[in-house]
Amino acid sequence: MTKQEFATLVVAMQAMYGKDFIGTEQALDVWYALLHDLDYQILSKVLQQYMLTNKFKPTVAELREIYTELVSPTISDWSEGWEQVSKAIGHCGMYQEKAAMESFDEITREVVKRLGFQNICLSENIVADRARFAEIYQAIKKRKRTEVNVESALPNLWEMVQNRLAELAQKGQKAIEQEKDKT
Structure with missing residues (x-):
């Protein structure tokens, strides 16, 4: 799923659950990292199903669970x-x-x-x-x-966390350099 497709789903979730549904840009990145490996068309149906049957905001886990039930082979009782x-x-x-x-x-x-x-x-x-x-x-x-449910999302989340940590380290380094320049 592309970021553009994900943005479409976020708009739908915000329309249903309020503008503060996801909140920060970092939260949006985490949601995308945890869901971007899923097929947009199927996830769209999952979200519609969830909205029709649940009063409260979905979690990533709930959406992935419904998605898995739709796409994985039926596991018998x-x-x-x-x-x-x-x-x-x-x-x-x-x-x-x-x-x-x-x-x-x-x-x-x-x-x-x-x-x-x-x-x-x-x-x-x-x-x-x-x-x-x-x-x-x-x-x-x-x-x-x-x-x-989890296998395809974990490497992406790990990569996202590593990238975010690298960004924070760069910002910290720039802040230290700016402090040195001031003195």
């Missing part, structure tokens, strides 16, 4: 993953672990690796296994959502 495991146990049995693992989606495969496919097959407490599966599945799902 833990119960769908558990259903895959149950079917694989019935179809493959404990001795065809490789075939079973290939039938799982990415998150289910990771959970089953942690729990052990044969351990699940031989378990005498399927209720406890299902509960552990759900807990691990939800943690992995949350981590993956965060990775998708």
